[in-house]
Amino acid sequence: MQIELREDSVLIKGYVNAVERDSRKISTPQGEFVEQIRSGTWKNAIEKREDIPALLNHDKNRKIGSTKDNLRLQEDNIGLYAELHTTDADVIEKAKNKKLNGWSFGFIKEKQSWGKADDGTERRYLDEIDLLEVSLLDDTRTPAYYGTSVESRDNEDVNIEQRYMKDVVEYVTVEGKNDDEMREDLENKLKLLKLELEI
Template sequence: MRIEIREDSVLIAGYVNAVERDSRALSSPQGSFVEQVRSGVWQNAINKNPDIAVLLNHDWNRKLGSTKDNLKLKEDNIGLYAEARIYDKDVIQKAKDKKLSGWSFGFKANKQSWGKSDAGTERRYLDDVDLFEVSILDDTRTPAYYGTSVEARDNEEICIEQRFVKDEIEIITADTKEEEKREDETELKLKLLNLELEL
């Protein structure tokens, strides 16, 4: 997760999930399993839902925006990539205090299949999902790699699952960006001087 702190906002970017790769071991009432999201599933989910929310800690009372305004989502050859510009003062402060811990996502599995991993563990393949939200998690959230809740949506009970991705956090402040810019300018000047010397 990359966090760029600006004066009035914070830009948070990174991978929410990697496709075609086993998750960590997940727990369920039926036992332990690993999970893979098939390639193309995320892009299909994005195409189906024009208004995917970005939340703090899966809390719908802490909606920070959506794909209609400040959240960009895409699937590439690595997986589901998210980029959100957040103007919420509390989230900006948490970023400054290094209290953001990673991404999570809430989804409903529409189509799945099962197999075995090389280690003999049950492997669940997600073939089609509905993506409702991606969440930025702070240090108050207990990292849970597997979670479900039953919610009523449009008079229908659906099982919502959540996944957490623990990530390396890189924080870039406005000062750091200025320093990088100066370093780039110095490097460019040195290259130009070397070219002049060669001529």
Template sequence: MRIELRNDAVLLDGYVNAIERDSKIMLDEKGERFVEQIKPKVFQRAIEKNEDIFCLLNHDHNRQLGSTKQGNVELFEDNIGLRAICKITDSEVMQKAKEDKLRGWSFGFELLKEVEEPIKEGLKRRFVEEMNLTEISIIDDRKMPCYVGTSIEMRAEKNSKIEYRGQEFKAKIINHKNAFNKISSIGGVICSALASRRFLKLKKFILSLSIIKNLQQKTLKRNGFLNRVLTFSLNFNLGS
């Protein structure tokens, strides 16, 4: 899970759930133990047929953080699983992100089609082949995202049940302000180094000019001495 802190928002990027991977052991309505796998493309089909999928805080419909229709929530399935990229401007979530109090992803769904197979005595595997993805949720420190199989919401008008699945994540927090300060600090060091190098080059250049000037002065003095010697010699010869 990648958490990117910005001045006006927090960007959350991570996997809500994996595909083709056994869940933790859960109990169904009959109290029977089972593990669950989401088949490939199930999430993608659910996303495509649902006009709007909300992002909630702790499955609370009174705490809507955005949706696919609003444009601040992007959902898609890849070869790993259901990935969510959410730009959240909610002040509470932003503060919890800064304090590292976001604990995981979760999602609510209505099961439409399943296939079961026995694994061993007292344990079966359920394959989810079709679902209606109703929402995804960001889970904070008040509600740990355990992988549960119980239905927690009944829709009387359709006589259907909504199930929740959740898992914890390990957050990688990126602070834009700290990153900017770090880059500025590095930039300052580089500038200082470059300035130091320029100073050394200038110092060498000035030293070279000084050496050249000294050589020129010595050459002029030597030439003056030679000129005086030549003049003396000429005068001596002429006088002879």
């Protein structure tokens, strides 16, 4: 994740999730499994929702943006890429003090399938999801890759899941590079990281 501090705003860029790659092991009362989000899942999730909010720490009372305003989400060949340009004073202060940890997202699974990883661990594939929000996490939130809560909708209990991937936060200066050059730098770094993980 790259954080660019500007005069009265902050631009936060990076990947919320990589597609077709195993998560860390997720522990549930039913046992452990790994998870992969299939290619195309993010694209479909974004197209299905008219507006996707950006929250701070999954707090519905701390909306810091939305796809109608200052949040851009898109799926590319790596995964779900996000850019958030915010003037939220609290987020700017946290960025200045290097207290932002990474991206997270909340979703409801709509279509899934199961298989086995090479080591025999159960693997869940997410084929369709309802993307409820993306969140920026700060150092007050203890990152847990797997979280779930139950919400009642239309007299039916729905499991809302949250995911967080440990991220390396890079603070950069914006002088001398345009947005396309900075995005290309970030994509190249992420491709190298992906290759290292595959080896």
